[in-house]
Amino acid sequence: MGQLEVIPDHIKAALEYHEIYPSTIKLAVNADLSVDGNYCDIWIAVTGTNLVILTGAGGNDKLKLFSGFRESGGKSKNKGGGSRQNDAGWKETSFEEYPLEKVESLTVDNLASTGMLTARISGEDIAVCCFTNSHGRKVGSFVRLFEKIKQGQELTKEDFDEVQSLEYCPKCGLLYPEQDRKVCPKCIDRKSVFLRVLSFVPRYKLQLSLIILCMFLNAGFNLLFPYLSGTILFDQVLTEGGKYYGQVGMTVLVIVVARVAAQLVGIAYGRINSGMTVKVIFDLKTEIFSAMQRLSLSFYNKRQTGSLMTRINNDAEQLQSFFHDGLPYFIVNAVQIIGIAAVMFAMNWKLALLVFIPTPLIIISVKKLFPKLWKIYHRRYSKSSKLNALINDTLKGVRVVKAFGKEALEVDRFSRTNAALLNVDIGLGKLLSTMFPFLGYIMTIGSFIAWGFGGWEVVNGKISFGVLITFINYIGMLYGPLDFMTRIVDWWSGCMNSAQRIFEVIDAVPDITDAPNPVEMRDMKGNISFRSVNFSYEPNKPVLHDISFEIEAGKMLGIVGHSGAGKTTIANLINRLYDVDSGEITIDGVNVKNIALKDLRANIGVVSQETYLFMGTIAENIAYAKPGATMEEIFKAAKAAHAHDFIIKLPDGYDTVIGRGGRDLSGGERQRISIARAILYDPKILILDEATSAMDTETEGLIQDALDKLVKGRTTISIAHRLSTLRNADKLIVLDGGKIVESGTHSELIGLKGTYYRLVQKQSEALKMRGVGD
Template sequence: MAKSLSAREMKKDSPHLKRFYYPLDQAVEKPFNWKQMLRLLEYLKPYAKKLLPAAIFAMLISTIVRLVVPILIGNVAIDRAITENNVSLLTYLIIGISILYLLSYVANMFRIKWVNILGQRVIYDLRSRLFSHVQRLSHNFFDKRSAGSILVRILNDVNSLQELFTNGIINLLMDVVMLIGIIVILFALSPPLALAVLVILPIMFFISTKLRRNIRRSWQDVRIQKSRLNSHLNESMQGIRITQSFSQEKENTEFFNGVNTDNYEMERVAMKKSAYFGPFVEMSNAVGTVILISFGAHLIITGDIGVGTFVSFAFYLGMFWEPISRLGQIYNQLLVAMASSERIFEFLDEQPNVKEKADAKEFNDMKGHIEFDKVQFSYNEDRIALHEISLEMKPGQTVALVGHTGSGKSTIANLISRFYDPTKGAVKIDGHDLKDMKLTSLRNNISVVLQDTFIFSGTIMENIRFGRPEATDEEVKAAARVVGAEDFINRLSKGYETEVEERGNILSAGERQLLSFARALLADPRILILDEATASIDTETEVKIQQALKKLLEGRTAIMIAHRLSTIREADKIIVLEHGRILEQGSHDELMNRKGEYYDLVKSQFDMLDAL
C-alpha cells in the first residue's frame, strides 16, 4: 500500500520521484543576471515609441504632483498662509492642490490603462515566440522532457512575468523617481534632519542584499516543483483508463498528495523568505519616525527649522518608506521573473539538432527514390539503433520493414522524415542528401500514419484537412471516401461537422486510424510512411484499405512497418531487420523460398494463429 509522502520524504533519490527529476530541469546557483534581465526587457522595444513613453509621461505627472503637494502644505500653507493669516492665499492654495490631485487622478488612470495594455501585449509576444520556437525543435528535445514540464514553461513561467510587465517596470521607475525626488527635497529643506532620518538606509541595504540570493533560489525551486506537479497531472489524466483498470485511484491520489505537499512546502518557504522584507521596512519607518520627532522637535526649539518644514518632513518621510516597501515587492517580482526567464530563455536558446543549412535547396518535383548510404544512428551513446546499413527504395515501390521490437524499423522512418540526422553516413532522396534540403520542402512531400494516431479537438472535417489546410470540402470527402471512412462519418449525428473532442474520444481506435489515413492521403505525398498503421483496424476494414491503397500508392514510394505480416505480402520489397542490421531483403515469395529469418517470422505467426 502506497503512503502519502511528506515534504521531507520527497528526496531527489526517492524512487517515487525519479520520473520527475530531469537533468535539464534543476535549480542552478547563479548571481543575478542583469544581462538576462536586459534581454527580457527587449520585448518592450516594439512598444517603445507609443505605449511606453505615454505610460512614463503619465507616471511622471502623478509623481511630480505627489512631490509638490507636501511643500505647498508645509512651506506655503502653514509657514505663510496660516502664520500670516492670509485667507486668500490659503483659498488659492486649496483650489490649486485640488486641481493637482485631479490631474494626478487622470494621469494615474491612463497610466494603469496603458501599462496593462503594454504588459498583455508583451506577454502575448513572448508566449507566441516561445510556442513557435518549441514547435520547431527536434524530436531529441521532446525525448528528454515530459509534456508537463514544457507546458509549465509556456503557461506558468510566462504568466509569472505578467505582473512585472504590467506594473513592475513602471512602478520601479516611479518609485526610483519618487525616492530621488524626496531625498533631494529633504536635503534642500534641512540637511541635518535629512541625514538623521535616513541613517537607517545603509543597514537596510546590507540586510536586503544578504536575503537576495536565498530568496531567488527559493523561487527557482518553486518553478521546478510546479513543473513536476504539472508533469504528474498531465501523465495522470492521460493514463486515467489504466489507473481505473488496475483500481489504483487511491494510490495515485496519495502519490499526488506527496508531490503536492512538496509544492506547498516550497511555495510556503519562498513566500516566508519574501515576507521578511515588509516588516523590516515597517521597522525602519518606525525608527525614522522616532528620529524625526525627537530631532525635529529639537531643531524647531532651536529655531533651525519652522513648523511647516517639520510637517513637510513628516509627509515626505511617510511617502519615503512607501516606495521603499514597494521596491521590496518589485524586487520579489524581479526574483520570480528571473527564475522564470531563465527557464524560458533556456528553451529559446535551445537549437534544433536537425539544422537547416542557409543555402538549403527545395524539392521541386520529388520522385521518391530513397537511399541509405552506410547509415549509422544512435539515440544515445549507450545503444546503436542502426549499424551502417545501406538500402534502396525505388520511386513507386512499396517497401515493408519487418523485425522484432527494437530492430530499427521506426528509426528508418524517422530518418527519412529527418526527425533525426544519422550519426554516420547519409540519407538521400532523389540523390540529394537530406541535410542539404529544406525541411519544409521535404516534409511537405511525406505523410506519416502512426499506430497511435493523434486526433485534434475539432470537427471531422478539420482533422482531415489538417493534412492540407487549403483543401476544399469535396477533396476532404473524397479522401475519406477512398479510405472507407465515409461510412462511419455519415452515421455520426453531424457528419463531417461532428466535434470529436480531445484526442478523438468519441471515436473508436479503428475510426481514428481511418481519419489519419484520410488526412495523410489528402496531403498527396510522394512518400507515404505507414508505421503499424493498420494495427487498430479490424480485418474487414483492413481489406478495404488494402484495396484502396493499391490504387492510391501508384507512383508513390510507400514504407510499411508491420508486425502483422499478412498485411505486407503484396509489397515490392521486404527488408528484414534485427538489432539495427539488415538480415535479408526481397519479395515475399523470394524470402519464403530462402527459408531464412522472414520465413521463421511468418511461420511462427501462422503457427500462433493455428493454435488459436
C-alpha cells in the same frame, strides 16, 4: 594528428617517455574510470602501429574536482618499473601497448550509469577502461574512428568535426545543461537577463514614451502635495502674517485640483500600460511557441509536457507582472525617492541626514536576501513543473487509471508531489514574513528620529511647525517607495527566474536544420537509398547498425522485425526527424541533409501507429496537412480510407467536434481518419507505420484494398507486424537487433526458411488459435 580532445603537455611528456611522439598519434581520447570503477586519468591513443593505454592520476586534468584518487590496480609497464611522477604532479600508474594487427575490434558496453571500453585482442576480450557519461560521446567516436583506421582509411577533418564534445562552465566547472546555449544557471548574469527582458519593450516606443511622461507627472504631483498641505497651509495660510493668510478656500481648491489632475494622469498611465503589457506578453508567448515549433523531437524527448506548458503560461504571466506592476512602479518609486530626498535635503539637511541613517542597513539586508530568494524560486519552479507534469500525465491517462482502479495511487502520487511544493512555499513564506517586517521596522526608525530631533528644533525656534509637518509627510511618502524597493527583491527573483527559463526555450538550437544552401526539390520522384547508416538516440547505444538498401521510385518496401528492432527509426530518418550518426540517406541521389526541409516534408506523408487527432472538427483533422482542401476532396479521401460511412453516422457528420487526441472515436476510426489525412496530402513518398494495427480483420481488409490503390505510383515504406499486409511488397527487409538479417520478396524469404519464415509461421499459428477461439 587527429584529436578528439587536446592532449595536455604533461600527458605528452609521459607518452614521449615511452618514445611515443605527438606526430605519430593518429587518434587519442581520455577516460576517467579504471576497470574496477576507481577514478583515474586514462589516455587511449592509436599510432601507426600500436594501441596505447596510459593510466595515471593527479596533475592538471579535470579530475582535480574530486578530493583524491585511488590508484588503479593495474600493473605498471614503465621502463624501470614502479610509478613515475612528472613535473606537473601527474603520477603514472601503468602503461600498455598492443600491436594494431592483434587488435581485432573495440566495443563500448553500456552499464547502469557508466560505460566500458573493451578491446578484442588476439581472440580475447580485454577491458580497457570505464568512463562516466560525460566521456561517453567521445569514447564512442573513438571506437568509430578506430574502425576506419583498421580498414586502412585516412581520417579527415570532417570526421572530427562530427564529434560533439561536452562543454563546461569556465567559472564553476559544471556541465552546461543546454550544450547549444552555453549558459550556466549557477553563474548566469542576472543583469543580462533583465536587459534582455527589456528588449521586448522598444517595439512600443510611443506607448513607452507616454508611460514615462505620466510617471514623471505623477511623481511631480506627489512631491507637491506634502508642500501644499504642510508648509503652505500651516506657515503661509493659517499663520498670521503669512503670504496667503486666510485664503483657506483657495488653498483647498488648489489641493483638490492637483489631486484630480494626479488621478487623471494615473488613469491615463494605467490604460496605456495595461494595453502595452498584454501586447508584450502576447509577443513573448508567440515567440516561445514559435521557438518550440522550430525545435527537434529530441528537445521534447528530454522534457515533460507539463514543464513546457508552465513556461508558456505561468512564466509568461509572471513576466506580465514584471511589465505591469514591477518595472513601471520601480521607475516611479525610484524617481519619487530621489525627488523626496532632494527636497528634504534642501529644506533641512541635518534632519534629512538623520532620516536616512537606516538606509545602508536596508541595502545590505536586501543584498543578502536576493541570492537566497533566487535559489528558492528556482527550486519552487522545479517542484511546480513536476506537479504540472504529473497532472497532465494523469489526465491524459485517465482511462488507464480508471481501468486498473488506481485512483488512490494517483491521489497519493499527487499528494507527495504537492507536499514537496508545499514545503518550498512554506519556507519561502517564512523567509518573506520574517525579513520584510524586519526591514519595515528598520525604516520606521527614521521617522522616530525625525519626530524627536524635529520637535526639539521647533521648540527651540530653529524650524517652523509647518516645516516639521511637511518633513513628516515626506517621510511617510518616502517609506512607501522604500518598502516597495525592499519587496522588489521577491518580485525580481521570481520574474528573472521565469525569464531565464523562457530564454532557455527561445535560445535552444534545433538539431535538425536546413543546410546553408539547401537543395529545393518540390517534385520528387521517390528513389530512396540507405548507405551504411548507423544511428543511436543516445551516445553508445546504437539502434541501427550499418543499414543499406535501396527503393526505386514507385515501389513498395516492407520492413519486418520484432518490437524494438528499429523499424520506426528508419521511417523517422527518412522524414528527417533525426539525423544519422554516420552513413547517408539519399532521395533521388541527394542527401536528405541537403534537401530543404519544407520540400522534404511536403513530399512525405506518414500514417503512424501513434495516431493523434487535434481538437476540432473531423473535416479539419482530415484537411490538417492541406488546409485549403475542398469538401469534395475531403469526402473523396475519407471514402478511400473507408472512413466516410462512420463519419456520416455521427451527429454532425464531418462537422462533429472531437476532443484532443480523438478520444471520442475508437482506435480504428482514429486510424482511418489519419489514413484519409495522408491520402488527401497526396505525397510522393508514403510511410505506413502499423497503419492497420488498430482495426478488426474485416476493416483491415477494406483498408488494405484502399492502400493497395493508394500506393500505386508512389514510393511506399510499410511497417507492419501483420505480415499478410506486406505480401504484395516489391521488397522486404527483416530487421533484428538493428541490423538487416534478410532481404528479398515474400516468396524468396519464405524459401530461405530463416527469420522471416519463422515470423510467418508463428503468426499463422496465432491466427489459427484465434479462429478456434472465435
